[in-house]
Amino acid sequence: VRLARRLRWLPVALLVVVACAQIALARRAALSPWVGGGFGMFSTTDGWGRRQVRAVAVRPGLRRELDPTRVPPMVLLRALALPSDRHLRALAERLAAQPTRDEGPLEAIELQVWGARLDRETLAPRGVLLRAQSVRFDGR
């Protein structure tokens, strides 16, 4: 009973801490404002569903564009919603594990996460690069 009384404002404190952290992540790490517990849903067109990943496998003398939708959906969705080092690395690992006919050691997978900004007057979308990262594999 005493512990419950002491912790009675814990839910409120958690809400404030998570919402502030979400704002920081959205500003600094391109977290989609729609997710992350900061109550940014329905506040912007920058939902993760409007984002895209472009992936390129780099081998000696060869660059091949990859289809990021071939990895498990949650891995891709996490990278779209929060393109952090960890989530991009996880996506690159899954892409590197996909079968390929290309020969030669895999040097890196280059990833770009793009968002879309829509023109107010015409609603025409314009691509905005949110994050670019090269994940090195050093000849796997």
Add this chain to the structure above:
Amino acid sequence: MAADAAARPPRRWLRELARLDALDLALRLTLLDLLLRPIGQREMRPLVLGLAAAGLLLPGWQRSRALWAALAGLTALRVALDWPLGDNHAWLLAYWCLAAALGLAARAPRTILAGNARLLLGLAFAFATLWKVALSPDFRDGTFFRVTLVADRRMEPATRLATGLSPEALAALRARVERQPEAAPGDAELAPVPTRLARVADLATGWTLAIEAATALAFLWPGRRAAPLRDPLLLVFCATTYAVAPVQGFAWLLLAMGVAQSPPRPALRLGYVGVFALVLGYGALAP
């Protein structure tokens, strides 16, 4: 009592509903929310459904500390497993289940739940307003609603009704919005959005900002001065917003929390249950 017993069933039910304890009604509506909109994946979903059903059906379980502690744990686990993809509703549900567990473990559950409900609601609306007013330029300038009215297929009936757009015109605008950025022609080649759509979007933007900011202020304003505004604002917000926004589970959670902090007035009890049913009706009528 004798008069109640003699009353016809609908009137008697309404009287009984109006007399329900706020805490019990809030917990019941939360459990109903969990049953109507099950959460979690695979193993978690049957557990949450089982707990919600037990809370509603088994005598005494509704106020069980263990039940609410388990629900708090499961809803928090869901948010953690889904990180960062959990939506606002998922987070707020976890906080609310934790508040219920803590409240039911204390000597004054009504006070703790009412206090948490008021602050959680006020803060949720305050952060939502902050995002819309200060952090998202594309909301403030009306772009968000212009895009959403066109692109969100779940809003199509409301959009067509409000803007007068034909299905073909709406489809053409949607194709424009959904085009890949690199495939889109230059802005000069595209006609601006129809004037009526722009006006409806501006109206929706202004209304959303006004009702959310007012609700945040009413719930967070210290003292009793703003207290009479809290329940009407929340009820109006839920009755209007969720007629078009397809997020019933969020509406039901807000209403359950609203009941917990509301003063013991029969009209308010009926108002909360009525809007809960109204949102259920919106879902049933949705295409």
